[in-house]
Amino acid sequence: MLPMDIISILPWALFALLGILIVLGVPIAMALVLTATSIIFLDPRLTFWIMFQRMYNGMDSFVLLAVPLFLLAGNLMNAAQITDRLITLCMRLVGHVRGALAHVNVLVSMLFAGVSGSSTADSAGIGTVLIPAMKREGYPVNFSVAVTAASSVMGIIIPPSINMIIWGALTNTSIAGLFLGGIIPGLMIGMAQLGLNMVFVRKYDVPVRKRASMAELMSSGKDGLLAAGIPIVIIGGIISGIVTPTEAAVIAVLYALALGFVVYRELSVRQVFAASTDTVKLCSLSLFSLVGASIFGYLISFYQIPPKLMEGVSISDPIVLLLVMTAVMLLIGTFMDSLPAMAIMAPIFYPLAMAAGVNPIQFGVIGVMALGMGLVTPPYGLCLMISAKIGGIPLLKALGMTMIYLAMMLAVIVLLIFFPDLILAMPRLIAPDFV
Secondary structure, three states: OOOHHHHOOHHHHHHHHHHHHHHOOOOHHHHHHHHHHHHHHHOOOOOHHHHHHHHHHHHOOOHHHHHHHHHHHHHHHHHOOHHHHHHHHHHHHHOOOOOHHHHHHHHHHHHHHHHHOOHHHHHHHHHHHHHHHHHHOOOOHHHHHHHHHHHHHHHHOOOOOHHHHHHHHHHOOOHHHHHHHOHHHHHHHHHHHHHHHHHHHOOOOOOOOOOOOHHHHHHHHHHHHHHHHHHHHHHHHHHHOOOOHHHHHHHHHHHHHHHHHHHOOOOOHHHHHHHHHHHHHHHHHHHHHHHHHHHHHHHHHHOOHHHHHHHHOOOOOHHHHHHHHHHHHHHHHOOOOHHHHHHHHHHHHHHHHHHOOOOHHHHHHHHHHHHHHHHHOOOOOHHHHHHHHHHOOOHHHHHHHHHHHHHHHHHHHHHHHHOOHHHHHHHHHHOHHHO
């Protein structure tokens, strides 16, 4: 039996040991499991049965089935060359504007976000096509990489969003409300990125195309409307209560298969198998992190860490509290994937935010955005890594330009903190029961 003074420091040893393992380079999922196992071994009040039970409960969620299904829908869209059709549509809409490919990069990300809900699928699928095309037309490679990486973050903001599904499952927040709350912030970031593009492309010697004919617009518009039907069906079905998020994800997969096999006839059985394999690989990494994070979250609750933090933090102003929490989540997001970071931070911050009177939908959207920005910030920065690899340049070479886009996204988050109606307007208008 350990002395009580040793047991009393175990809650703080929980975070210290996790930090040490992360610094040593242990994968996040394993670091979470090893940390929880060590603390349970040291605390005589806990048994290993609790660990296995909580890890199982962390995955025993019908909502989490939506994660691999939305990823599969996005991979099928890429395999069926629907991404290429979205690019063609956007190119014909804005091809006559200076810097068209940069604008297309942002617009396609906004459309693709409503299909896959995944930022990594966005950066990989769109970047493979647009980064080489932008290089050929004379755009600086660091600019091409930065635009692709920054715009891909909209995949976790514009619904359907995998991160919002997981946040809703972790905090028992309405997923339909989070989806609706993410629409205006996603559009704000997209418009701001288009504005930045216009500033930068003035300095580049890039071609300007002639305006597309009405016939070309109508032809591409047909393909674009078919792809755009996926988020309309998903969001409409969830809001109306006809389907759950998981059932909506199944519909998205079936819709993608129908487009690929029947409408466009670009999909083969071999491509479906390859897309399924890629989905399993990606999900195994992300969801295993949630398994470790579930027992970690249980220990946070067992040791009553949120109330203890509240005792030492006398921040009652919701705006100040959100600013502080956003800063912490931005820092955490730079070191680990947003999914395990979310599973760790949500149980800590959610009770504090609710005690300060923050609306759960506002807090959810801001939390998802803040943690998601880590996708473009080293040392994690997965979307930036993918885009830099496609562009064939070192990550650090694109970092300076990326930080400019990142600063703009941070400014949007600050606006959302000070003006919560920017998030809550759509839920209140369309589905007030979810607010």
